Amino acid sequence: MAKFKKKTGGGAPGISTASLPDIVFMLLFFFMVTTVMREVTLKVENKKPKATEIKKLERKSLVTYIYVGKPKAQYIAQVGSEPRIQLNDAFARVKDVQNHVITAREEINEAERPLMTVSIKADSEVKMGLISDIKQELRKANTLKLNYSTRKGEVYGDKG
């Protein structure tokens, strides 16, 4: 019975790589599901202020974003260094806000329109004058749910 040779000892058997594709696929699906593509390129500085009492924004499809901040270095020559509003991919003025949210609201189906939320992503250095103007425009557009986008962190103490 030469066929049943005794295993010669010495050297651990190599690890089987047969399950490697499975693992890779698992990771792949995980990242595919969790990934969120950035929809807009930010043209303004956006260092959000910190807060602790925050709530998660749910139903992304019902959220419209308004970015506020100083223009990034490459746009300063074009629009100046004062804080500006960015809607979608372009700089905008305060009076454009109303149209923007109304257009966004039109895209949501009618039953869910009252749930529409506007998320203001403003830089912490922006002055409240501009934010208040935006808020007035939102009131005029009758879009009353608002979310001030923040980072998680203590409000006072380190200003980092």
Add this chain to the structure above:
Amino acid sequence: MADIAFLLLIFFLVTTTMDVDSGINRKLPPWNDEQVDPPPIKEKNIFTVLVNSKDQLLVEEEYMDIEQLRGAAKRFVNNNGDGSCDYCTGALRSPTSSVNPEKAIISLQNDRGTSYETYIAVQNELAAAYNELREELAQRRYGVSYKDLGEEARKEIQEAYPQKISEAEPVSLGN
């Protein structure tokens, strides 16, 4: 096959951004063309917070640091001035604070020059004051944390400490 999967995996690894959007939720008052006179509210039921363009706070006509705002707001709301609030622990009965949490209103006014950071800090502290009061009541009444309560109990506690923050339109408060 594994190679293609790897390629895709790396692509998604690079493009993924994990940040969840979160922030402070607020509701704006509806737009009114004509000026509506506000209903009369007793002075003692209003907790005024003013923020000027240098990001300084004036709370109830006194200069205050942002660190103290949360405590001051809690004391004001939890005052139980008329004794009708049986769950209020702040038995101060201060004549200048609110008569009960249902009547307490926090009025916030900022300057056009106030920085957004300070504004958010103030909003955050005021929200924190209410959240802490609710949390304390939940602990006393049910012995569990507010966020673990059922919907009904949560609503009950929300009504016990209704969050009433009124924002005035910004003016120039000067320096």
